Amino acid sequence: MKTWKNYTAKLLLVFLFLLLKATGFSQSTGRVVINEYMPWTSNGCGTTAEFIELMNFGPGPMNIGCYILTDGDYSITIPPNTILKPGEFYVVSGMDIIPAPCANIDSTVHVNLNWNTCGCTSAPIPTTGDGFFTDGGAASEQLVLLDSNLNVVDAVVRAFPLEPSSTITSANVSGGCGSKTFNINTMSINYEVLGMSAGRGNSFARKLDGDCGWVKDPQQSAHATNNTPGATSDIAYDFSIVNAMDCNEEHGSIEVFVKHSDYASVFPMTYTIVKDANGDGIFDFTDTYTYGSDNTPPSIYIDGFGVGRYRLTVASVKGCYLETFDFTILPCRALLPVQLLSFKLDQSLNNSYLFRWVLGDIENLKEVVLEKSSDGTRFVADHVLTAAGTGTKEFSSYTNKTAQYRYYRLKIISKNGASGYSSIINTSVNVSFASEHLWPSPTTNNINILLSSPEKQKAVYTINNLSSTLKTGELDLQPGHNNFTIPVSSLPPGIYQINILKQKSPAQPISFRFVKQ
Secondary structure: OOOHHHHHHHHHHOOOOOOOHHHOOOOOOOOEEEEEEEEEOOOOOOHHHOEEEEEEOOOOOEEOOOOEEEOOOOEEEOOOOOEEOOOOEEEEEOOOEEOOOOOEOOOOEEOOEEOOOOOOEOOOOOOOOOOOOOOOOOOOOEEEEEOOOOOEEEEEEOOOOOOOOOOEEOOOHHHOOOOOEEOHHHOOOOOEEOOOOOOOOEEEEEOOOOOOOEEEEOOOEOOOOOOOOOOOOOOEEEEEEEEOEEEOOEOEEEEEEEEOOOHHHOOOEEEEEEEOOOOOOOOOOOOEEEEEEEOOOOEEEEEEEOOEEEEEEEEOOOOOOOEEEEEEEEEOOOOOOOEEEEEEEEEEOOOEEEEEEEEEOHHHEEEEEEEEEOOOOOEEEEEEEOOOOOOOEEEEEEEEOOOOOOEEEEEEEEOOOOEEEOOOEEOOOOHHHHOOEEEOOOEOOEEEEEEEEOOOEEEEEEEEOOOOEEEEEEEEEOOEEEEEEEEOOOOOOEEEEEEEEEOOOOOOOEEEEEEEO
16 A cells, blocks of 8 residues: 555646656547557468558547558558547558458458558558568568657567668648658657567457557457457456545545556556546547556556546556546535435326335434436426424325426435435336335445446445545446445444445435444
């Protein structure tokens, strides 16, 4: 575990871009890598079946227009305004359609760019003989991906010494990409060294998408995920949310623990963070991107997150060992002393709905607001109810039925100013489908939670007492009812609140209160 001094220093890194230029991990919305390539085709496939597969690992989309691929003898310029979404592949080859099994052992591959017809090469690439690459198992052909300003994005080589290179002037593609003159022999390039001979009819592919390890496979997966049977990475990551809520001066924080046998070979680690700035659930060019670097193994600690949804992509010093994590930072929430025991749609009448709910410890209740929504996201108050008394009490309320409003929930406001929300009831589906609750309370070891979801999605939760967040976690929801058991035996006796935020639900979490004995 790192010291607080380390944490404080890293707080500043969130706002700085300290990336090494040699890594190719530049300030961008995504991370594009050479993911697979075929340098020496089998006799039956021909030279034009050579291919290069690029992949954008994310976290956001990338405009790879005017990027340049080169082997030192020829260059290929990708047409302007070519957008790759996170996880998408882009295949460049010497033909439009590569028949199986020349680029994929079980399917025909439709390429994205044919270098023999695109008008985007520095010179005509031979269609026989060596083709784009120098053929032969002893060849040490390099492959370099440059951005439109000739910054190195990615670079691989079979072995040193490199094949001799010459000065190249890239194509001016339809006037949209200006010509660039360069010689990769004179450039500072940090190559990934594969260390294996080509072998006719084999592609070089990363063991896993974005990994630093490579394998030699029989033309396995151009345009698709590299799923080499039994392949594993020699790096592993443990992601954890250190503080899941943004509260006053204590903002959200995360930590990624890196497991590797040689930290000097992977650190400094670099990262890109994107925040879903407009709350639309999509990470794109309109969102907010932050960049940083960490050179203090074995973990990456990042602080200073406000409320919102985020995606983090980390990479090693060479720009590979890529991994992505999604997480959510919740708004600060005081403990709700009122306990919501149940909330359900009891009756659907001709002109109205009848809702019933049960609250515990109502002596701490200020008011309950029955809220309604047309889309399940933006809610408005239907009416406000107050109550007097102590202990547990059942409430009921009629509301007028309209075609506009199908979604209902409760906002529970306690006398200490804390507020919590019930689950959302969709009146157009089966009544029982919307029931969500927690049991038992009080408890000694575990709490059980029933959650419903119309689709597959993730949810994050925090367990809080009056002063801090004590436990966080993630839940995988499947369509329908979901039962989860969460251990709480490590918590000291007291009153707690669990807040649950679904990935595809409004920003307000569902809140349950429970007692730990």
